[in-house]
Amino acid sequence: NAGVTQTPKFQVLKTGQSMTLQCAQDMNHEYMSWYRQDPGMGLRLIHYSVGAGITDQGEVPNGYNVSRSTTEDFPLRLLSAAPSQTSVYFCASSHGPLGTEAFFGQGTRLTVV
Amino acid sequence: GQQLNQSPQSMFIQEGEDVSMNCTSSSIFNTWLWYKQDPGEGPVLLIALYKAGELTSNGRLTAQFGITRKDSFLNISASIPSDVGIYFCAGQKRRDSNYQLIWGAGTKLIIKP
Numbered sequence A: 001n002a003g004v005t006q007t008p009k010f011q012v013l014k015t016g017q018s019m020t021l022q023c024a025q026d027m028n029h030e031y032m033s034w035y036r037q038d039p040g041m042g043l044r045l046i047h048y049s050v051g052a053g054i055t056d057q058g059e060v061p062n063g064y065n066v067s068r069s070t071t072e073d074f075p076l077r078l079l080s081a082a083p084s085q086t087s088v089y090f091c092a093s094s095h096g097p098l099g100t101e102a103f104f105g106q107g108t109r110l111t112v113v
Numbered sequence B: 001g002q003q004l005n006q007s008p009q010s011m012f013i014q015e016g017e018d019v020s021m022n023c024t025s026s027s028i029f030n031t032w033l034w035y036k037q038d039p040g041e042g043p044v045l046l047i048a049l050y051k052a053g054e055l056t057s058n059g060r061l062t063a064q065f066g067i068t069r070k071d072s073f074l075n076i077s078a079s080i081p082s083d084v085g086i087y088f089c090a091g092q093k094r095r096d097s098n099y100q101l102i103w104g105a106g107t108k109l110i111i112k113p
Helices: none
Strands: A004-007 A010-013 A019-025 A031-037 A044-051 A054-057 A064-066 A076-078 A087-094 A102-104 A108-112 B005-007 B010-014 B019-024 B031-037 B044-049 B055-058 B061-065 B071-076 B085-095 B098-103 B107-112
Touching: A004 A087, A010 A019, A019 A031, A019 A087, A044 A064, B010 B019, B019 B085, B031 B061, B031 B071, B044 B055, B044 B061, B044 B071, B071 B085
Parallel strands: A010 A108, B010 B107
Antiparallel strands: A004 A019, A019 A076, A031 A044, A031 A087, A044 A054, A064 A076, A087 A102, A087 A108, B005 B019, B019 B071, B031 B044, B031 B085, B055 B061, B061 B071, B085 B098, B085 B107
């Protein structure tokens, strides 16, 4: 039972590089979201999606893009990586909107040098 | 921005002790959620609270939704080594047609050998 799968688990980027963090869920959840987690802070919402073809910005969207072409996948794109984007990124999915039980992936630890 | 104040930041306890942590805010929330995060993993939902005054248990864990809807607490009774981790509260509120989920900074639980 896979749940929410994130790849890669670890990534090092140079400043200015672009990359895509992958997220897939097999629970047929409509809602998916991306968070970043920084030391001493709670999770902060980057972008979220309420269904295929629908995305919206969260609390800290700048520097990130998302798309939702299928129910299962919700990739997060870093357009031009900056050291400030060094963080642990979590993808989550849920049956209902933000605040209903969310299932999280194992996270992607990103370092931008 | 909106904040949840989660305390304490960290706790050093002996195995078998009871643990108490709480989250407070100046904002009113519709739902309170408590998550636990183990090292290298994503958060996992422990307890969800939906009504002011609600008291809910999950094994040795008990959480309450404050009467004012501005706070919540989590108690763990008779702690065991696997309780070690970071505990997060999250509060959901609705603004117009959108839901917001605000996260506390976490309480790190450490069990003294």
